[in-house]
Amino acid sequence: MNLLPFVVAGLVIGSVYALSGVGVLVLYRTTGVLNFAHGAVGGMAALLVWQTVELRMQPPVAIALGIAAGAAIAFLFGLVAGPSLARVDQLRKAIATLGLALALLGVMLFVWNDKARTMRLETSRISFDVAGARVNVTQLVCLALALLVVVGTLLALRHTSMGTSMRALASDRELAAVVGTNVRLVENTAWAVSGAVAGISGILLADQTRLEPAFLTFLIIPELAAVVIGRFVSLWLTLVGGLAVGVGQSLVSAWPTVSAFSTAVPFVVATIVILVATRRRVVTVGVVRA
Amino acid sequence: MKQDFFSRTDVRGALVGLAVGLVLALGLPFLPGVGAGLALRTLTVCAIYALAAAGVGVLYGRLGLVSIMQIGLVAVGGWATLRIYHATHLPFEVVMVLAALVTAVVGVLVGLPALRLSGLSLAIVTLMVAGALEVLVTYAGFPNGGNGFLGRVSGGTLAVIMPRPGLGQSDDEFFRYVGVVVVVVLALLRWLLMVRPGRTWAAIRQGEAGAVSLGVNTVAHRLLALAVTSAVTGVAGALLAAGSGILDPASFKAQQSVLLFATVLIGGAFSLLGAVIGGLFFYGMPQLLSTVGLDGNLVFVVLGLGLVQAVTTAQAGIAGQLAELWRRLRPRLWPRPRREVTV
Numbered sequence: 001m002n003l004l005p006f007v008v009a010g011l012v013i014g015s016v017y018a019l020s021g022v023g024v025l026v027l028y029r030t031t032g033v034l035n036f037a038h039g040a041v042g043g044m045a046a047l048l049v050w051q052t053v054e055l056r057m058q059p060p061v062a063i064a065l066g067i068a069a070g071a072a073i074a075f076l077f078g079l080v081a082g083p084s085l086a087r088v089d090q091l092r093k094a095i096a097t098l099g100l101a102l103a104l105l106g107v108m109l110f111v112w113n114d115k116a117r118t119m120r121l122e123t124s125r126i127s128f129d130v131a132g133a134r135v136n137v138t139q140l141v142c143l144a145l146a147l148l149v150v151v152g153t154l155l156a157l158r159h160t161s162m163g164t165s166m167r168a169l170a171s172d173r174e175l176a177a178v179v180g181t182n183v184r185l186v187e188n189t190a191w192a193v194s195g196a197v198a199g200i201s202g203i204l205l206a207d208q209t210r211l212e213p214a215f216l217t218f219l220i221i222p223e224l225a226a227v228v229i230g231r232f233v234s235l236w237l238t239l240v241g242g243l244a245v246g247v248g249q250s251l252v253s254a255w256p257t258v259s260a261f262s263t264a265v266p267f268v269v270a271t272i273v274i275l276v277a278t279r280r281r282v283v284t285v286g287v288v289r290a
Numbered sequence: 291m292k293q294d295f296f297s298r299t300d301v302r303g304a305l306v307g308l309a310v311g312l313v314l315a316l317g318l319p320f321l322p323g324v325g326a327g328l329a330l331r332t333l334t335v336c337a338i339y340a341l342a343a344a345g346v347g348v349l350y351g352r353l354g355l356v357s358i359m360q361i362g363l364v365a366v367g368g369w370a371t372l373r374i375y376h377a378t379h380l381p382f383e384v385v386m387v388l389a390a391l392v393t394a395v396v397g398v399l400v401g402l403p404a405l406r407l408s409g410l411s412l413a414i415v416t417l418m419v420a421g422a423l424e425v426l427v428t429y430a431g432f433p434n435g436g437n438g439f440l441g442r443v444s445g446g447t448l449a450v451i452m453p454r455p456g457l458g459q460s461d462d463e464f465f466r467y468v469g470v471v472v473v474v475v476l477a478l479l480r481w482l483l484m485v486r487p488g489r490t491w492a493a494i495r496q497g498e499a500g501a502v503s504l505g506v507n508t509v510a511h512r513l514l515a516l517a518v519t520s521a522v523t524g525v526a527g528a529l530l531a532a533g534s535g536i537l538d539p540a541s542f543k544a545q546q547s548v549l550l551f552a553t554v555l556i557g558g559a560f561s562l563l564g565a566v567i568g569g570l571f572f573y574g575m576p577q578l579l580s581t582v583g584l585d586g587n588l589v590f591v592v593l594g595l596g597l598v599q600a601v602t603t604a605q606a607g608i609a610g611q612l613a614e615l616w617r618r619l620r621p622r623l624w625p626r627p628r629r630e631v632t633v
Contacts, residue, residue, distance in 0.1 A: 099600075099601065101548065102548055102590050109587035260425060260426065261426070267418035274411050
């Protein structure tokens with residue numbers, strides 16, 4: 001059996017998982033919010049693109065609109081819920097985004113029902129052969145974009161003032177505020193940027209897989225697996241993790257006998273990483289405020 | 291000591307809850323309007339989901355653990371029930387207990403690795419399990435009397451339907467049956483929360499360092515909690531399977547697990563009343579919306595936003611607000627003579 005097409009497909013999907021995971025990671029490090037709604041924001045963006053293209057809008061404009069919508073949704077949530085979220089612990093922050101995911105899923109199901117659609121970007125129509133595997137331009141875009149975003153994020157975090165502020169917040173929120181960082185501005189920027197990243201990856205994933213609200217919402221699962229492999233800190237390891245999860249899923253789905261278990265790959269990988277990464281949890285003194 | 295036990299406020303509250311629950315379970319079918327037909331069947335399923343909600347509520351409210359896979363575990367319980375029934379034809383009550391045990395084992399196995407880390411990793415892992423279970427259940431289907439491990443009939447063979455338990459053949463008998471089982475299981479859970487394990491769980495939630503310094507094995511106690519709540523959820527799966535005799539993978543999607551979690555937090559995770567409210571919201575509200583002609587998907591929007599609100603501002607949920615209301619109203623309704631307090 002020629003496994004190369006599966007490896008290529010896995011690498012492409014995996015690179016989008018990684019791309020999306022970078023958005024989750026930057027937001028998590030900056031605001032402490034692990035965004036379970038990342039996939040739902042992407043789904044929303046993809047469906048908006050599909051809808052506006054159906055309404056005869058130029059695809060590039062539609063895509064720009066979709067990405068802007070993703071950024072706007074995340075930004076608005078950060079703007080409205082951010083101040084209250086800042087006061088609760090990390091687990092509750094994450095749970096609150098679960099509510100956002102549910103609400104967005106509800107809106108998508110209400111407006112577009114749960115029919116599986118397909119969306120083909122213009123770039124997917126141009127394809128060529130590489131060593132027996134068919135590759136289209138969208139897939140190249142996915143791979144290049146993932147690499148670009150990882151490198152770009154690393155450079156931005158290191159060399160821009162906003163990036164420095166984000167690192168300051170990630171290190172210690174209170175201290176960053178004390179030395180005069182505009183915490184709200186930095187957090188809102190992080191929300192908007194991660195929303196835009198979610199939008200981009202949602203549109204790409206909708207093109208590569210299928211355009212279905214619940215499916216796209218729960219793509220947060222492999223994306224989170226990538227972040228877990230990156231141990232919630234490393235952008236490069238997140239990239240590696242995304243690729244690993246993508247290729248793993250793709251290879252498992254290559255064999256008919258086990259193909260049904262391919263969705264369990266993120267769970268297995270994340271569990272192994274969680275087991276290996278930290279031997280003991282650190283017990284800290286603190287009182288839970290109910 | 292015996293008198294002390296009965297004068298404890300939590301014990302009295304639990305007894306009142308037990309009495310109200312039993313009255314509702316046995317008396318509701320007599321009510322005109324809600325006591326028959328679709329409404330009664332809906333209430334039956336709501337009562338069943340109250341068990342799953344109680345599992346989520348105890349884990350979150352008593353231990354601070356987030357489990358987003360509970361509907362997946364309901365599916366596991368239902369699958370085990372049908373599998374065991376078609377293999378052995380044992381009485382339903384025995385099958386139910388066995389299914390609860392199977393579900394407990396699955397829940398523990400899944401949670402074991404994540405429990406060693408922070409609460410966030412359990413949330414992540416359980417969400418992943420919810421996604422994986424959805425696909426597995428869709429792939430495997432539910433046993434309906436066929437051969438082999440999966441027990442699926444194929445071709446033109448008719449599916450075999452598991453009969454309802456002997457004590458609950460008709461709709462209103464089955465409601466009473468479910469009602470009594472739910473009340474008994476909730477009572478056992480309440481009792482567990484009042485005795486040593488429950489108090490240890492509370493100690494862990496209050497401060498892990500303190501619990502560790504008292505010699506509490508926190509991982510073991512968390513595992514016990516996972517086992518107990520998973521077993522309770524397995525009972526819910528068994529009852530669901532008994533209700534229709536056959537189950538549909540479409541009712542166990544991953545978003546349902548998230549929805550259940552939302553309803554529990556909105557209902558109130560700190561009390562079992564919250565679980566009952568959560569069960570009502572989870573299954574009753576979509577039915578209610580579609581009865582009045584609205585799209586059932588709006589439930590996701592309402593409950594999703596409700597979850598954000600519950601997490602950020604109203605931690606105790608609706609049950610907490612009801613309890614607060616009761617605390618304020620009671621002195622006005624039944625004014626008590628002020629007791630002298632001697633120190």
